[in-house]
Amino acid sequence: KHQPGRTILASTISKTYDQEIKEKLNTLKKVKPNGPLLVGFLANNDPAARMYAQWTQKTSESLGIRYQLREMEDPDFLEESIIDANEDDEIDGIMIYFPVFGNAQDQYLQQVVKKEKDVEGLNHVYYQNLYHNVRFLDPPDNQLKSILPCTPLAIVKILEFLKIYNPLLPEGNRLFGKKCVVINRSEIVGRPLAALLANDGAIVYSVDINNIQKFTRGESLKFTKHHVEDLGDYSEDLLKKCCQDSDIIITGVPSENYKFPTEYLKDGSTCINFSSFKNFDDSVKEKASLYIPMTGKVTIAMLLRNMLRLVENSLKLKEK
Ligand code: NAD
Known part of the structure; x- marks a missing residue:
């Protein structure tokens, strides 16, 4: 079969964090x-x-x-x-x-x-910071970085690896001009993910079984954090429209039988599945430019990265 794009495994992406983790660990082992x-x-x-x-x-x-x-x-x-x-x-x-x-x-x-000690970044304080686009735990000093929930963070890091984040843009706006669909709006992954991507400048269509919402920072990113707008009840038509308007499709449907309809994809889309079930079937490879079938290994790398950050933060606090 003709495959114009590439499939990239989570292990390839997670490896790029090994060095960073090892270096931080070596510094830490001194104390x-x-x-x-x-x-x-x-x-x-x-x-x-x-x-x-x-x-x-x-x-x-x-x-x-x-x-x-x-x-x-x-x-x-x-x-x-x-x-x-x-x-x-x-x-x-x-x-x-x-x-x-x-x-x-x-x-x-x-x-x-x-x-x-919350390596998964699921504490209420971390979520609230995420939703409010607050990146430090100690403003205005800004010495202690806030922790992000590790699965949404893993998706962000995957998008960075794929060069969807544009490093030429100012930090915090690096998804300006990008449009994504996120199929899952759970409190653990889908909703914080939609908020994170919108806070970084993207237009995000957030889909769950009930309805479809749009997360954005407004025209020309005029808001400092994302706003949410209801687009309507879930329907195949509305989902298809959102997909045709997007470059990136992220799925997290927790069911073995669910398959995202490949015909909804715009040619050359980037497709990422974080569900433990394969939400895309193999036909995705004929249409996607980049396809990431699973993300778990990147999530684990983020877990360990979060842990080192927590230890760093606690050492900085002791110095204060
Ligand atoms: P959940 O059940 O809490 O949420 C599922 C979400 O998907 C809901 O918003 C639901 O409305 C939506 N949904 C379900 N069927 C749908 C459909 N047909 N169309 C549109 N939306 C639909 O689940 P969760 O905790 O978010 O986990 C989702 C999946 O992600 C699971 O398979 C889980 O194992 C996996 N997961 C992976 C990682 C990772 O690191 N890769 C981390 C956490 C969870």
Whole structure:
């Protein structure tokens, strides 16, 4: 079959962060000889979560970061274990493999993780900064960089790798002129992702099963943070229109049967799938210029990058 573009694997992109992580780690080891310790809590039987945990362990250890998986039979004990880990000075980063209860209790559990150890960047403070386009934790000093949720951040880094972010533009406006569709508006990934991309200057069509919204910073980027506009109920027609108006299609539909209709793509689009299921079928390769079938390995790299940033921030705070 004719394939005019390229498929790029997450492992190719994540590798570009190995060096940065190793260098930071070496500097850190001068103050913390054993290096940082990341603890992952697994309290479900989800094979995707287990795989993610194994990859986190493998990647951490290959870079020289200590990783400990704590498995729990009974999720009712998880909250206490997180609180213990929050107070344990030996532990630098904490993450939970979701879903645990599969309902709103999961969001509560996430907020139990101390923000100083929240490597996934899911604490309310980090989300609020993201939505408000605030990039530091200590304005106006601006010494401590805020943390971004690692899956949305991974997509941003993928777009940088693909040169969709234009480094000739001022920082913060590097997606000016770009249009994307994000199919998923969960609080964990889709909505923060749409906001991040719009804050960086893109026009984003944010799609969920109910409706389609447009996230932008307004004409000529006149606003300092994104605004949201309702475009209407979800319909195939509206989705197709948004795709025909976009250069970048990002999917995160958590279902095995879902396939994005390749015929909606504009020729030469960039296609990125972050769902654990393959949301594009192989025909995408005949139409996309760049296709990224999975993103998990970049997410793990961002997790480790976030952890080193948290440790750096805490050392800077101690100096103050
Ligand atoms: P979720 O169930 O919370 O959200 C799914 C979103 O997709 C919702 O907004 C829903 O409305 C939308 N949706 C579902 N079907 C749709 C359809 N047919 N058309 C349009 N929109 C539709 O799930 P989640 O937590 O956001 O996770 C989504 C996927 O991403 C899962 O497969 C998960 O495993 C994966 N994930 C990957 C990473 C990573 O690092 N790659 C990280 C987190 C989650």
